Each structure stands twice: as C-alpha cells, then as structure tokens.
Amino acid sequence: MKNITRLFDIIDYTLKTYNNKVAIAGKNDDVWYAYSHQEYKKMADNLSYGLMESGIKPCDKIATITGNCPEWNIVDLAILQIGAIHVPIYPNISDAEYDYILNHAEVKMVFVAGMDMYERIKTILPNILSLKKIYTFKNIYGFEHFNELIKLGKQNPKQEELQKIKESIGKNDLATLIYTSGTTGQPKGVMLSHNNLLSNAKAVISIPPNIHGWKILSFLPLCHVYERMMNYMFQIKGYSIYYVENPGRLSKCVGEIKPNIIYLLRL
Numbered sequence: 001m002k003n004i005t006r007l008f009d010i011i012d013y014t015l016k017t018y019n020n021k022v023a024i025a026g027k028n029d030d031v032w033y034a035y036s037h038q039e040y041k042k043m044a045d046n047l048s049y050g051l052m053e054s055g056i057k058p059c060d061k062i063a064t065i066t067g068n069c070p071e072w073n074i075v076d077l078a079i080l081q082i083g084a085i086h087v088p089i090y091p092n093i094s095d096a097e098y099d100y101i102l103n104h105a106e107v108k109m110v111f112v113a114g115m116d117m118y119e120r121i122k123t124i125l126p127n128i129l130s131l132k133k134i135y136t137f138k139n140i141y142g143f144e145h146f147n148e149l150i151k152l153g154k155q156n157p158k159q160e161e162l163q164k165i166k167e168s169i170g171k172n173d174l175a176t177l178i179y180t181s182g183t184t185g186q187p188k189g190v191m192l193s194h195n196n197l198l199s200n201a202k203a204v205i206s207i208p209p210n211i212h213g214w215k216i217l218s219f220l221p222l223c224h225v226y227e228r229m230m231n232y233m234f235q236i237k238g239y240s241i242y243y244v245e246n247p248g249r250l251s252k253c254v255g256e257i258k259p260n261i262i263y264l265l266r267l
Contacts, residue, residue, distance in 0.1 A: 001202070001236065005171040006194040008081035010235050011041045018212055018238035024070040025242045028138075032242070032256070035070055040077075047078035047146070048162055049153030054109075054133065058083030058165060061105045061130075061177065065089045065098075065121065066113035067245035068222050071137045071146065073231070075111050080194075083165050086176045087189075088223035091117055093181075099124040100186055101179050106130040111146060113245070114138035171195040178225050192225070201233035208261060212238045217259040219244035226265060234261075 004013050014023065015037040025034035035043070056062065062079050064072055064086070072088075079086045087105045089098070091113065098121050102110070108130055112118050114137065125131065135146040175194045179187040208214075216239045220227040234241055242257045244250055254262070 001205075004198065004202075004236065006080070006166075006169055006173075007175055007197060007232060008077055008166065008169075010232060011037065011044065011077060014235055014238060015041055020213065020238065020240055022240040023235070024073050025240065026069045026071070027243075027245065027253075033070075034240075035074075040070075040074065043074050043150055044077035044081070045162070046150045046153035046157075047074060048082050049156055049158045050149035050151070051078060051082055051084070051109075051153075052158050052161065053152050053156040054149065056082065056084055056109065058168075059174075060084045060109075061087050061107045062109045062111070063087040063089050063102060063105065063107045064111045064223070065091055065117045066111065066137060067091055068218050068220075068227075068243040069113070069137060069245050070243060071111075072222050072243075075146070080175055081166050081169075082162065083169050083173070085174055088176070088178065088228070090221060090223050091120070095120070095124055097187055099127055101189075102128045102131065104187075104189060105177055105179075108132050110134045112136055115140050115143075118143070169194070171198070176228075178223065178228075190225075197225075197229055197232060200229045201236065204230075205233050205236060208234075208237060208239075210237065211260070214239045214260040215257055216241045217244060217250075217253060217257055217262050218242065219247045219250050219253075220263075220265060230263060 019037050021036050022034040023037040023040050076086055136143045172193045176192050177189040179189050216234050218241050244253050
C-alpha cells in the first residue's frame with residue numbers, strides 16, 4: 001500500500017492484490033451489473049486514450065453530473081491518470097449554480113447520467129464557452145454514449161504516452177475541484193491533490209476489518225468529499241462496492257445485496 005501515492009495507483013494495487021470479479025457494481029433497468037478489477041482498469045485505460053485522442057490535456061477540467069454508479073469511477077480514473085482535473089457536480093443544484101461552476105472551472109467536457117441530467121443543464125450550455133463535448137452514461141437517441149469514447153480509445157491506444165503522463169504526476173498535484181454548496185455566496189471550488197484524498201483514506205483504513213470481498217453499499221453522493229474518500233479507501237481494502245444511484249431505493253438494495261457495511265454522515 002505504500003506504493004499508492006496517486007489516486008490512479010489504487011487500481012494497479014487492487015488488481016495485483018485482489019483481482020475481484022466484482023470490484024464495482026451498479027443497477028440498470030432494475031438489474032445489477034458489475035465490473036471486475038480487470039474490466040475496470042481496461043475500460044479506464046481505453047477511456048484515457050479516448051480523452052487524449054479528443055484533445056484533452058493535463059490540467060483540463062472534466063465534469064461529471066450523475067448519481068452514484070460504477071461509470072463514475074471509470075471516468076474518475078481515466079481523468080486522473082492523464083493529469084486532467086475531475087470536477088464532480090451534484091445532480092440537484094440550481095441552474096445558476098451549474099452555470100457558475102461550469103464557467104468558473106472552465107470545464108471542457110461533461111459526462112451526465114442521462115436525459116434527466118441533460119435537461120437540467122441544457123438551457124445554460126450556450127453560456128459555457130469552454131465546453132466542447134457532452135457524453136452520457138445511458139443510451140439516449142441523438143447523444144454520444146461514453147462507450148463511444150472508450151471505442152475511440154481502443155482504436156487509438158497510447159500506452160507509452162499515457163505512461164509518461166502518469167510518471168510525471170506527483171502526489172501533491174491537483175486531482176479534483178470539489179465545489180461547496182455556496183450557502184454564503186457563490187460555490188467555492190476546493191482544490192484537492194492526490195495526497196489530500198489519499199492521506200485521509202489511509203488514516204482510516206485500519207478501522208474496517210481486512211476481509212477481502214466484503215460488500216459495501218454506497219449511496220452518499222460521490223461528489224461529496226467524505227463519500228469520495230471512503231470510496232477510495234474501500235477500493236484499497238479490496239471490498240466489492242455496490243452503488244445506489246437513487247437513495248430512495250436504498251432499502252430495496254439492502255435486501256438484494258445484503259451488504260457488510262453501510263456508512264452515513266452524522267446528522
């Protein structure tokens with residue numbers, strides 16, 4: 001674990017140490033699906049190649065607007081290992097806040113869950129002058145699915161270039177911008193490095209037991225720093241993480257998955 005100094009080091013560690021059949025899992029049309037550690041890494045690498053082929057450079061900002069799902073992690077890994085900056089945004093903020101955050105961060109690409117999320121932001125898109133492309137996680141007629149970007153990466157692999165970029169990234173380099181709720185004004189973009197998140201994950205990693213393959217139910221927003229830190233920590237532990245996109249369906253998911261751990265924020 002001492003070799004994990006950047007967030008994208010986690011997948012190499014977990015693949016070598018655990019190689020789970022279920023690394024990350026989610027639900028689509030009420031049916032559970034999962035990705036193994038091998039699938040997780042392969043998809044993220046191909047997505048990285050696709051991003052690079054699309055012109056994304058280190059320090060460019062890419063946003064996600066979605067509930068919890070495995071694809072969030074694939075995009076997160078793909079962004080971070082090419083030195084770009086992940087800007088996760090809550091799916092339930094106001095139009096004015098979307099407008100401000102996307103402009104303030106100078107976001108070049110956005111991944112949205114589906115049509116409902118696209119409808120939330122479509123009216124402000126003409127205002128986002130930096131934005132070049134939108135991809136969806138769900139199949140929507142007339143929109144490009146993020147699998148198209150993965151396919152582009154498969155057709156244009158850039159292993160050597162990706163490896164050089166990864167080697168150039170240090171633990172104190174910027175990884176993400178997490179925007180606060182803005183209750184006292186405009187949302188504030190908090191700049192967090194790889195080490196900011198990993199140091200917290202490592203600080204609490206001894207608390208849950210070392211039982212490979214334990215099941216976690218994740219339903220707190222991945223765009224929140226607590227959930228994101230715990231998400232990385234549980235991946236390092238080799239747990240299988242099941243994502244609940246709609247917290248209103250939590251009780252049903254608990255019955256289906258029978259998780260070993262559910263965690264909450266203190267009220």
